[in-house]
Amino acid sequence: MKLFSLIPVFVIGVxxxxxxxxxxxxxxxxxxxxxxxxxxxxIANTGVDTEVPNMVTAVLADYRGFDTMFExxxxxxxxxxxxxxxxxxxxxxxxxxxxxxxxxxDLIVTNTVRLIVPVIQIFAFYVxxxxxxxxxxxxxxxxxxxxxxxxxxxxxxxxxAMSRFPIERCLFxxxxxxxxxxxxGLLSMMLGGEFLDYAELEKILPVSRExxxxxxxxxxxxxxxxxxxxxxxxxxxxxxxxxxxKQGL
Amino acid sequence: MEGGSxxxxxxxxxxxxxxxxxxxxxxxxxxxxxxxxxxxxxxxxIFQTAxxxxxxxxxxxxxxxxxxxxxxxxxxxxxxxVVTEQNATGKQDAYHPVELKxxxxxxxxxxxxxxxxxxxxxxxxxTLGLALAxxxxxxxxxxxxxxxxxxxxxxxxxxxxxxxPIVKEKRNAQRRKSAQQAKAKAAAGSVSKSNTAAKxxxxxxxxKKAQPKKxxxxxxxxxxxxxxxx
Amino acid sequence: xxxxIFNTFILLLLVVVAVTSLWVKDLLVSAxxxxxxxxxxxxxxxxxxxxxxxxxxxTVGAGISTVVLVATIFHLRRKSND
Numbered sequence: 001m002k003l004f005s006l007i008p009v010f011v012i013g014v015x016x017x018x019x020x021x022x023x024x025x026x027x028x029x030x031x032x033x034x035x036x037x038x039x040x041x042x043i044a045n046t047g048v049d050t051e052v053p054n055m056v057t058a059v060l061a062d063y064r065g066f067d068t069m070f071e072x073x074x075x076x077x078x079x080x081x082x083x084x085x086x087x088x089x090x091x092x093x094x095x096x097x098x099x100x101x102x103x104x105x106d107l108i109v110t111n112t113v114r115l116i117v118p119v120i121q122i123f124a125f126y127v128x129x130x131x132x133x134x135x136x137x138x139x140x141x142x143x144x145x146x147x148x149x150x151x152x153x154x155x156x157x158x159x160x161a162m163s164r165f166p167i168e169r170c171l172f173x174x175x176x177x178x179x180x181x182x183x184x185g186l187l188s189m190m191l192g193g194e195f196l197d198y199a200e201l202e203k204i205l206p207v208s209r210e211x212x213x214x215x216x217x218x219x220x221x222x223x224x225x226x227x228x229x230x231x232x233x234x235x236x237x238x239x240x241x242x243x244x245x246k247q248g249l
Numbered sequence: 250m251e252g253g254s255x256x257x258x259x260x261x262x263x264x265x266x267x268x269x270x271x272x273x274x275x276x277x278x279x280x281x282x283x284x285x286x287x288x289x290x291x292x293x294x295i296f297q298t299a300x301x302x303x304x305x306x307x308x309x310x311x312x313x314x315x316x317x318x319x320x321x322x323x324x325x326x327x328x329x330x331v332v333t334e335q336n337a338t339g340k341q342d343a344y345h346p347v348e349l350k351x352x353x354x355x356x357x358x359x360x361x362x363x364x365x366x367x368x369x370x371x372x373x374x375x376t377l378g379l380a381l382a383x384x385x386x387x388x389x390x391x392x393x394x395x396x397x398x399x400x401x402x403x404x405x406x407x408x409x410x411x412x413x414p415i416v417k418e419k420r421n422a423q424r425r426k427s428a429q430q431a432k433a434k435a436a437a438g439s440v441s442k443s444n445t446a447a448k449x450x451x452x453x454x455x456x457k458k459a460q461p462k463k464x465x466x467x468x469x470x471x472x473x474x475x476x477x478x479x
Numbered sequence: 480x481x482x483x484i485f486n487t488f489i490l491l492l493l494v495v496v497a498v499t500s501l502w503v504k505d506l507l508v509s510a511x512x513x514x515x516x517x518x519x520x521x522x523x524x525x526x527x528x529x530x531x532x533x534x535x536x537x538t539v540g541a542g543i544s545t546v547v548l549v550a551t552i553f554h555l556r557r558k559s560n561d
Contacts, residue, residue: 002282005278005281005282006278006282008277008281009274009277009278009281012274012277013270013271013274016270016273017266017267017270020263020266020267020270021263023263023266023307024307025262025263026263026265026306026309026486027309027310027311027312027313028310028311029310029311029313029355031307033307033308033359033361033362034307034308034310034359038361039359039360039361040351040354042360042361043316043349043354043357043359043360044348044349044351044354045348045349046360047318047322047323047324047325047349048324048347048348051324051325053317053318053323054316054317054318054531055316055317055318055357055360056316056317056360056363056364056367056531057531059360059361059364060364060367060368064364067368068368071368071371071372074372074375075371075372075375078372078375078376078378078379079375079378081379081382082378082379082382085379085382085383085386086382086385086386089385089386089389090389093389127534133317134317135315135317135530135531135533135534136531136534137531139367139368139371139535139539140531140534140535140538143371143535143538143539143542143543144538146543147538147542147543147546150543150546154546228371231375232374232543235374235375235378235543235547236543236546236547236550238382239378239381239382239385239547239550239551239554240550240553242385242389242554264487264490265486265490268490268491268493268494271494272493272494272497275494275497275498275501276497279501283501283561284560284561285506285559285560285561287506287509287510287548287551287552287555287559288501288506288509288559288561290548291500291501291509291510291513291548292501294513294540294544295497295500295501295513295516298516298517298520298540301532302520302523302524305524305527305529305532306527308527308528308529309527309528313528314528315528315529315530316528317530358527358528358529362529363529363531363532366529366532367531367532367535370532370535370536370539370540371535371539373539373540374539374540374543374544374547377544377547377548378547381547381548381551384551384555385551385554385555388554388555388556393556394555394556395559395560
């Protein structure tokens with residue numbers, strides 16, 4: 001079986017290497033991907049259109065808003081599917097004996113975590129809000145926020161983290177993130193533009209068209225951050241406890 | 250001569266593509282040949298990262314900076330203000346962003362592949378979590394995550410499932426026949442009635458393939474339960 | 480000489496780490512080495528100028544992926560046959 005599986009691997013490898021000759025050299029400024037009018041347009045006009053210095057955030061949340069919205073939906077659906085797969089799967093199944101540790105949470109670990117969790121959460125908000133002018137944005141900020149709750153669950157136990165962020169609240173927050181994203185899109189549609197055409201928000205915001213896009217992007221990123229933070233914690237909580245949502249790792 | 254230039258072309262000029270291909274093949278091989286499901290998933294992640302690496306690497310430009318505007322290129326930065334001061338005719342003209350020139354466009358890395366791959370990474374971890382949840386479920390059901398053991402258990406369950414209804418029906422029929430033969434002397438009319446009643450029921454049972462299959466697999470799952478404890 | 484020394488070094492290291500994470504028979508070690516792989520990838524992308532992608536990989540790939548893998552392996556058998 002192992003040797004047999006090497007045949008397709010080699011065939012694909014030879015084909016890919018053969019195709020590799022046609023690819024542009026490392027760092028080629030004239031490569032088709034870099035010369036294409038689309039990316040040149042993004043680089044040249046992002047600042048003019050949206051006042052956002054970070055082109056990646058602008059393209060992510062504004063020009064390719066549909067894409068990001070449904071990626072967020074994919075993350076949400078994955079979280080729901082994990083809950084659906086694991087919920088109730090371990091009913092009547094005893095916990096493995098080698099996992100039952102009666103020790104209290106370690107004093108040094110818990111106190112350190114107590115100190116650093118607020119810092120992580122503030123950093124998460126910073127990354128979320130500052131994603132327009134520096135690397136960062138909704139995905140990274142959301143993941144950092146989810147990671148802070150995972151850290152609590154790792155240092156105490158899952159119940160402690162679940163008392164802070166119960167699963168119902170997780171799902172509510174995750175759904176609210178998508179509703180916020182879609183709501184901004186619908187709002188711009190109701191104001192006379194197209195779906196996710198943020199420039200129309202200038203009619204209700206006291207700013208110019210460009211700044212309206214800037215602020216709408218911030219709202220969209222907050223929506224993405226909500227969903228990603230909640231779903232990352234849901235993933236961990238379900239996988240660490242086989243869907244029991246208590247005791248955990 | 251031709252071969253030599255090809256080799257130098259491939260392995261010196263385009264060494265990065267070779268390594269992407271190698272990484273991709275490592276992931277593919279792990280997905281095909283590794284028997285452990287978690288190893289397969291790690292292979293899937295390596296495969297995915299190799300593709301993302303390829304996408305990001307075509308966004309690289311020589312001597313280019315990251316795709317965030319430098320202060321002197323920002324359309325709303327200080328140089329834009331200089332422009333507005335030069336032709337400051339009124340409030341309408343005070344707002345005057347400047348589009349980047351083609352020479353400066355070359356100084357920034359291509360942001361489009363970055364955007365595409367950023368979302369791909371996040372969706373990748375969501376799919377990894379989903380796959381791991383399925384792996385946990387498989388372990389709960391069968392007590393193993395090794396593919397060969399899993400296939401063995403499935404085969405055995407299938408055998409039991411495919412054998413049992415027929416064997417049971419044959420045995421039942423034999424029992425009925427013997428019982429009927431014993432009773433035949435006592436009452437001849439009741440025998441024919443029970444025979445006709447038994448036959449259609451056996452046909453319907455044989456047709457319902459999905460139902461008998463399910464129940465033995467469940468019993469095998471319950472049998473597999475004590476295994477992880479030991 | 481399109482590639483710089485640094486990139487070549489990281490790329491070769493990536494291959495070594497990828498093979499190692501599939502080679503070892505202990506799944507926990509495998510998961511942790513996969514975290515190392517993600518961090519190396521993050522370093523490479525930061526060097527390529529894809530800062531947002533590198534940031535995402537550092538938080539998602541090296542952080543959440545590794546934690547989720549370890550959490551899963553905790554409930555499975557730690558040994559792998561191959």
